Amino acid sequence: MPDTSFRNLNRLRAALIGCLLGLALVALAPFVLDTYLTNILIRTLFLAAVVMTVDILWGSVGILTFGQSAFFGIGAYACGLIFTHYGFGPGWALAAFTIGLGIAAIVAAATGWLAFFHGSSPLYASIITLALPVVLTQLIFSGGNFTGSSSGLSGFPTYYWDLMIWFWIAGGFLILTTTAAWLLVRSDFGRVLVAIRENEERCAYLGIPVSRIKIMLMIASAVVASAAGFGYAAFSNVVAPELAGFQLGTEFLIWTALGGRGTLLGPVLAAIGIDTMSAWLSGAMPFLWKLLIGVVFVVVIVLLPRGFAPIVTALFQRLLPRQKAPAQGRRLVAAEQSRLGQGADDDTPPLVIEHLSRRYGSLQVLRDVTMTGRASHLLGIIGPNGAGKTTLMRCISDGSERTGGTVRINGTEIGRCAPHKVVALGVGRSFQNTSLFDTLTISDCLMLARYRIDGASLFSNGEAVTLPQPALDILRATGLDQRLQEETRNLSHGMKRGLELAMVLATEPSVMLLDEPTAGLTKAERMAIGKILGRLAQDYGLCIILIEHDLDFVREISDRVVVLHQGAILMEGTVDEVVSSELVQSVYAGHHVEAAE
Numbered sequence: 263m264p265d266t267s268f269r270n271l272n273r274l275r276a277a278l279i280g281c282l283l284g285l286a287l288v289a290l291a292p293f294v295l296d297t298y299l300t301n302i303l304i305r306t307l308f309l310a311a312v313v314m315t316v317d318i319l320w321g322s323v324g325i326l327t328f329g330q331s332a333f334f335g336i337g338a339y340a341c342g343l344i345f346t347h348y349g350f351g352p353g354w355a356l357a358a359f360t361i362g363l364g365i366a367a368i369v370a371a372a373t374g375w376l377a378f379f380h381g382s383s384p385l386y387a388s389i390i391t392l393a394l395p396v397v398l399t400q401l402i403f404s405g406g407n408f409t410g411s412s413s414g415l416s417g418f419p420t421y422y423w424d425l426m427i428w429f430w431i432a433g434g435f436l437i438l439t440t441t442a443a444w445l446l447v448r449s450d451f452g453r454v455l456v457a458i459r460e461n462e463e464r465c466a467y468l469g470i471p472v473s474r475i476k477i478m479l480m481i482a483s484a485v486v487a488s489a490a491g492f493g494y495a496a497f498s499n500v501v502a503p504e505l506a507g508f509q510l511g512t513e514f515l516i517w518t519a520l521g522g523r524g525t526l527l528g529p530v531l532a533a534i535g536i537d538t539m540s541a542w543l544s545g546a547m548p549f550l551w552k553l554l555i556g557v558v559f560v561v562v563i564v565l566l567p568r569g570f571a572p573i574v575t576a577l578f579q580r581l582l583p584r585q586k587a588p589a590q591g592r593r594l595v596a597a598e599q600s601r602l603g604q605g606a607d608d609d610t611p612p613l614v615i616e617h618l619s620r621r622y623g624s625l626q627v628l629r630d631v632t633m634t635g636r637a638s639h640l641l642g643i644i645g646p647n648g649a650g651k652t653t654l655m656r657c658i659s660d661g662s663e664r665t666g667g668t669v670r671i672n673g674t675e676i677g678r679c680a681p682h683k684v685v686a687l688g689v690g691r692s693f694q695n696t697s698l699f700d701t702l703t704i705s706d707c708l709m710l711a712r713y714r715i716d717g718a719s720l721f722s723n724g725e726a727v728t729l730p731q732p733a734l735d736i737l738r739a740t741g742l743d744q745r746l747q748e749e750t751r752n753l754s755h756g757m758k759r760g761l762e763l764a765m766v767l768a769t770e771p772s773v774m775l776l777d778e779p780t781a782g783l784t785k786a787e788r789m790a791i792g793k794i795l796g797r798l799a800q801d802y803g804l805c806i807i808l809i810e811h812d813l814d815f816v817r818e819i820s821d822r823v824v825v826l827h828q829g830a831i832l833m834e835g836t837v838d839e840v841v842s843s844e845l846v847q848s849v850y851a852g853h854h855v856e857a858a859e
């Protein structure tokens with residue numbers, strides 16, 4: 263059986279054991295808890311499920327959200343309002359549950375759409391999620407008798423089941439949702455989430471629909487929070503504005519930080535521990551308790567930025583030392599069919615740029631750039647620092663960048679397309695700096711690059727990464743295929759360049775934009791990359807646009823060269839024509855003379 267199947271099976275086994283352990287704890291609880299504590303714990307278990315969603319959003323994807331309390335409140339109020347004003351019974355309960363989930367999903371989709379557009383900052387997203395509970399609480403306050411205003415609604419008919427039944431419902435709900443989340447974050451899709459957290463921009467340029475993934479995750483988290491809110495309201499038969507408020511949303515964040523963000527079980531256990539203690543002690547010393555929690559929070563943030571979870575894990579590892587299993591991963595498989603280098607079916611050039619311009623405020627960075635990139639050609643772009651070369655790459659690979667003109671990829675105008683959609687049209691882009699995804703392995707990175715084409719398993723790890731032949735060739739030539747489970751931060755600069763090239767090829771582009779792909783490499787490495795690029799253009803019909811400062815290297819590999827100067831095309835021609843041009847010499851060589859002086 264392949265390694266990944268073993269790992270998937272082991273993981274399922276671990277999830278099952280975790281589930282059973284959790285259920286055993288729930289089953290044991292009645293023997294050690296009194297009625298008062300059981301009441302507190304039921305509320306806490308519902309809240310812990312919401313904290314788990316906060317950890318998925320904040321810990322796994324990096325969305326600092328204050329808004330999960332709003333979704334909890336929506337579920338709770340759906341229950342309270344329908345049971346109070348419309349009716350009570352299995353049909354009404356199902357209707358209230360569904361309405362709560364539906365409204366939460368719609369609000370989450372709208373919030374995500376507002377917060378996660380391409381280029382939005384994480385701070386902006388946090389502010390949007392912060393506004394959500396504030397707005398919802400105001401709506402509840404202004405709802406008069408319908409919502410119960412500041413007093414909320416209480417005493418509505420509900421299921422007065424035995425306390426233990428509610429305890430099982432709350433515990434079972436928490437265990438099931440947390441197990442599903444645990445499997446998710448360890449799956450291939452979980453790797454995609456980590457990649458988004460580490461380097462969102464890179465993900466977009468690999469064709470990953472970052473905004474859509476964030477919105478879907480926000481909706482899923484909102485649905486879980488709303489279900490928890492419904493459960494809590496049906497259990498307690500009380501709903502109040504505080505359930506949807508900003509303060510509860512902030513407490514969720516504090517519990518997540520204290521438990522250890524990104525560890526899933528840490529925040530869940532922290533939520534259970536702190537909320538139970540709060541309810542227990544707040545009667546006896548309400549102010550002192552809040553102060554104590556505040557002080558602990560500040561101390562943990564300063565001294566233990568990753569919360570308590572790493573300490574607990576280290577303690578366990580010391581007490582129960584385990585041999586680390588050898589890292590095993592996906593196989594590399596050659597793609598049987600690949601669209602690499604295949605553009606439009608007719609003779610349409612893969613890249614046509616007409617009258618492109620870009621300005622930053624009053625600074626005109628690109629003006630009236632018109633050029634064509636042909637299949638099987640390698641086009642060098644040269645020019646002094648600040649000439650606008652990288653900006654040109656940005657304008658080709660992101661529709662929202664340019665301020666004028668058109669860019670057509672394989673005959674299709676990119677319009678205002680976000681980078682992941684431009685990748686789907688056939689553009690692959692590498693960057694000037696080599697920062698990849700530090701904590702991900704080489705095989706994870708390759709899987710990411712194939713996400714657009716092959717997708718990613720939601721709850722397991724795929725056994726193989728399918729790659730087009732030239733990507734495999736690069737991995738073999740650089741020895742990366744022997745180190746698939748190595749984290750990318752441990753790679754040398756040259757290997758990172760090789761991996762980046764393989765990742766761009768894995769997206770099966772017809773136009774490749776390479777921004778100084780040989781920067782920082784030795785002469786031998788530069789020549790090796792040059793040969794590979796030449797072969798890619800010739801054998802696979804790729805159109806390669808390459809920014810380079812090294813004229814000798816450009817002469818070696820380019821068919822034609824475009825010289826950019828102060829944002830405009832100064833000259834376009836063969837390498838020899840350009841190199842012998844006096845105009846270019848005066849601009850380009852003059853630049854070097856200046857720099858040398």
Ligand SMILES: Nc1ncnc2c1ncn2[C@@H]1O[C@H](COP(=O)(O)OP(=O)(O)OP(=O)(O)O)[C@@H](O)[C@H]1O
Pocket residue numbers: 622625627645646647648649650651652653654
């Ligand atoms: N986000 C931005 N805001 C304002 N000005 C910018 C921005 N990005 C680039 N510029 C300006 O646009 C001009 C062109 O920058 P660009 O990075 O495209 O040049 P380049 O030719 O790639 O230079 P280098 O060879 O040094 O990388 C520079 O003057 C730069 O300061």
